[in-house]
Amino acid sequence: MSLARSIMAHDVSWLQGLSGLFVKPARLQIAALCVRPGEVETEVLLVSTRDTGRMILPKGWPEKNKKAYETAVIEAYEEAGVVGRSDPRAMGSFRAFKGLASGLKIRTKVLVFKLQFEKQLNKFPEVGQRKCVWAPVSEAIEMADETGLKRFLRRHRAEIG
Numbered sequence: 640m641s642l643a644r645s646i647m648a649h650d651v652s653w654l655q656g657l658s659g660l661f662v663k664p665a666r667l668q669i670a671a672l673c674v675r676p677g678e679v680e681t682e683v684l685l686v687s688t689r690d691t692g693r694m695i696l697p698k699g700w701p702e703k704n705k706k707a708y709e710t711a712v713i714e715a716y717e718e719a720g721v722v723g724r725s726d727p728r729a730m731g732s733f734r735a736f737k738g739l740a741s742g743l744k745i746r747t748k749v750l751v752f753k754l755q756f757e758k759q760l761n762k763f764p765e766v767g768q769r770k771c772v773w774a775p776v777s778e779a780i781e782m783a784d785e786t787g788l789k790r791f792l793r794r795h796r797a798e799i800g
Contacts, residue, residue: 668737668749669707670698671715672730673723674799675756675773681800683779683792684756686718687770690738693784694772697721698749711752719771720763725754730795733787751791753799776800 673684673696685694697718702710708725715721729750736744759771774782776799780792792799 666737666745666747667701668698668735668747669701669710669714670696670749670751671711671721671725671754672696672751672799673715673719673721673754673756676800677773677775680775680777682773683776683799684715684719684721685772685774685779685782687772688738689765689768692770694782695735695785696749696751696788707750708752711754715754716760717764718769720760720766721754721756721758722760723754723757725752728752730798731791733785733791735785735787749787 671684675682675684684697686697687694697711697714699710699714699717701707702713705713706727707729708727712723712725715723730753732748732750735747735749737747738744772782776792776796780789780796783789783792
């Protein structure tokens with residue numbers, strides 16, 4: 640190997656190692672996939688974001704001293720007034736972006752927990768701040784405004800019901 644080729648190979652590996660310092664890991668969010676029986680197929684709950692009105696799953700940052708599935712139950716209640724039982728095991732995850740008040744968007748990994756609907760309350764912390772829509776899974780896939788969520792719903796359609 641020539642000296643120039645050896646230096647180039649060394650420089651590339653050095654640069655690749657350095658690039659790892661600038662790539663931020665995805666932040667974790669916890670989502671509730673709220674499901675209930677529908678007339679034709681299982682229905683899924685989508686909620687609008689407060690700022691742009693995009694349709695997403697109820698989700699948020701992990702709660703301190705709470706198990707992930709407990710956080711999913713809290714998010715479903717806070718954002719949509721939904722009460723139900725969550726499976727303690729995640730169904731899976733997808734990638735998304737979280738918009739911050741500053742306008743910055745950060746990459747997130749969203750861990751999804753299936754929550755069996757029991758009831759929906761009229762009074763809850765974010766009432767009036769979000770639109771809540773129950774839709775058959777096939778329609779929810781089209782309504783979802785996150786590419787990762789659309790893929791997740793398609794991939795897990797059989798598990799959803």
